[in-house]
Amino acid sequence: MSTASKGFEVGSLSLDAIDSGTSILLTGTDTDALQAVFSQLVAADDDERSIVLSTGNGGRAVQRELNSARTGAGSRASVLTCEGPSQGEDIQSVDDISDLTRLGMDFSTLVASAQQHSDRFRSGIMLCSTIAGEVDDTRSLYRFLNSNFLTELRRGDGIGVCALDTSADIGADMNSTISGLQTSFSAHIEVEKTGPGQATLTIDGLNGADETVDIRF
Numbered sequence: 667m668s669t670a671s672k673g674f675e676v677g678s679l680s681l682d683a684i685d686s687g688t689s690i691l692l693t694g695t696d697t698d699a700l701q702a703v704f705s706q707l708v709a710a711d712d713d714e715r716s717i718v719l720s721t722g723n724g725g726r727a728v729q730r731e732l733n734s735a736r737t738g739a740g741s742r743a744s745v746l747t748c749e750g751p752s753q754g755e756d757i758q759s760v761d762d763i764s765d766l767t768r769l770g771m772d773f774s775t776l777v778a779s780a781q782q783h784s785d786r787f788r789s790g791i792m793l794c795s796t797i798a799g800e801v802d803d804t805r806s807l808y809r810f811l812n813s814n815f816l817t818e819l820r821r822g823d824g825i826g827v828c829a830l831d832t833s834a835d836i837g838a839d840m841n842s843t844i845s846g847l848q849t850s851f852s853a854h855i856e857v858e859k860t861g862p863g864q865a866t867l868t869i870d871g872l873n874g875a876d877e878t879v880d881i882r883f
Contacts (some may be wrong), residue, residue: 707827709733714786717773744779747831785823791827
C-alpha cells in the first residue's frame, strides 16, 4: 500500500511543510528579497536534492546562497547556470538561454541525475523573467514550464519554485504574463520588501498558510 510523502519543511519562512507536487510562482520587484525567499524554499534537507536553473548567478554563488538558507544544502545541489563555466556534474553551463528545447532537456537530465541520489527534490528557476525576456513569444515559456519544469513534479516526489522579477522588461505585459503563469502553478507567493532585511509574503494556494507572513532575511 502506498503512503503519502511527507511534506517539504520551510520552517524559516514560518510556513507549514509544503506538499509534494506543489508548484510555486514567486513574484516581486526586489531581487534580493526574491533570492532570499527562493533559497529558503529550494534549499534541500539532508534526504533531498536541489536542482536550480540560475540566469544571473554562477553555480558556486547559487550553492553559497543555499548554504546560507540551510546548512550543507549547497553540497546537495545541482545547478544549471547561464553565468560561468561548467564545473563537474553539479554545475553545468547554459549555452543559449533562448533555446528552450535544449534547456528543458538539460534540466530534466539534472532532475533524473539528482533522483539517483534521493527520490525527494526541490527544483527552482531564478529568474524566470530573464528567460521570458530572451524568447520571442511568452507562449514558448509556458510550453517550456509545462513540458519540463512542472512535468517533473508530477513524475516525482518534489516541489518547484519559479521566481519572476516583476520589475523586469520582458517585452510583454507583466500582469498578463503573471495571470497566464498562475493557471499552471498551484500556489503564488508575492514578496514585498518592507525594510532592510524585511519582507511581507502574500500567499495564495498553500495549505495551512496565513494570507500574509512577515519575514526577516
